[in-house]
Amino acid sequence: MSDRKLLVTGASGKLGSQVVKHLLETLQVAPSALIVTTRRADSLKALAEQGVEVREADFADPVSLDKAFAGVRNMLLISMDATGPRTEAHLNAVAAAEKAGVEHIVYTSMSAADRSPVVFAHEHDATEKAIKQSAIANATILRNGWYFENVIEYFASILQSGHWLTSAAEGRVAQLSRQDLALAAASALVKPAQGKVTLSMSGAESMTHAQMAQQMDAVLGTHINMVHLSDDEYRAQLAGFALPAPIVELCVTMDQHNREQCADGTSEAFEALTGQQPQRFADWLEAHKTELQELANS
Template sequence: MTAKYLVTGASGHLGQHVIHHLLETSGVAASDIIAASRKPEQLASLAEKGVQVRRVDFDDPASMDAAFVEAEKVLIISTDTLDRPGHRLVQHRAAIAAAEKAGVKHLLYTSMPEPANSPLLFAPDHEGTETEIRASAIPAWTILRNNWYFENVMISAGPALASGHWYSAAGDGGIAHIARDDIARATAAALVAAASDKKVYTLTGSSSYTHRDIAAAVSKTAGREITVIDVPVEGLVQGMVGAGLPEPVARVFASIDTMVGIGGLATITGDFKALTGAEPQPFEAWVESQAATFKAMTA
């Protein structure tokens, strides 16, 4: 029987890239791919290519029962429900249970580096999901602990280029970011790989960069100087609240700096190359490719 690859969150950025690599890099037939999303109406272009489109909502067990039928390999892309503490773990548990019920042979999940005992406020969602996967009866699973995307730099770069200041509570901690498309490429490779075991991969770039390193690279490309200003975590929180963010959300973002500061995102691995046979895209090359966007942020 031909394997069916199901990708949840298929209307999101990562899901779209994973499906692209299944089709174009791994050469999977469109008819063997199931794109599942809460918003299936956004997947018309995939349906036109012959990809099966199904509605799936992790808050609706019946939708998962229907979506997971005939799927031998399922990729659970972690949901973006960050405004309701603990709910994301409830959603992931429901998806794992549905996959188990459907007889899925290989389950993949997008996690984060070092989720255990992490100061990151949403790390327990990932740690708990990993625990559920390990305890399940699913024969094979792959946990992909993804480092931060290069694209996340845009969140800080906009305000920093506009003001000339980057407020950071990360100290000299580094981040071994990796391009979102590289994460997708490795994920697609893990999906199509013969899987009869249980593995954890940590997907990172080939170098680690501090906030000062990142600011310097962006400054050079944008043509505007950014000064990194060290602040305590509470100061970072209050600054974001003052800029209009709800305090719970501000504390989640500030906890990222805390994790960076203790080195939680600095580890570099060779797992991307192990899965793809290639080196990850260099951060400097990505920054240069975004020159027009960065320059527009200075206007």
């Protein structure tokens, strides 16, 4: 076996830090076999102290990537958070991985990246295509479902107002926890390569927004009122809250995505990859009950 290493980009992020934890603790990867990247090395000091090699890499700076990806065999490319400059930045990362002789690239994409109406889907689609067209021999494209955590990080207003405004109608969403998606990404990085594959990482249950609200009420004691709207009505309501136009379009296109069953799916691929069942929504709600109830009352 070659002594070339595993590499995780975005290791300082919420997903990346959980991936690294799974690699070191769940999958027993030796710290010396792992490289992590960030734009600010001091953000990963704790990992450096454990013996993990920390390198600086900015997808917007191809020169930094040549150095950062040298000596890497398997690489996890975590999609960056800033939409807009993402396509060019991700393509820089794929080109640098190819140049460095990476043998297996894992990429965190999104559900239905090739047909989703979500405003940023084209960035994932372009990255998937660049990976497929690259000379990198093996690729695992993980089409990640929505995180349960989005309830806390982006849609807390549902809990706070008690009203769920939506144009997703009866669209089903097979969401899952960030923790489970981190395990999936870590597993994909260490598993033997198998050519170029695209895997849908979906949760164990595919639910409409109304069914999710019922589970939230049952666990949290909330009384969420579903407000079903057309896309135009939803857009007008959100604009009325003085949200910036790009956020309004993001929300409306996410609900289109859900309505068009782009977020629907089953968990077989997740189970085959990780050997585990994904956490169910009710169990995730129970595990985060105090935080969610505090949010609802804030």
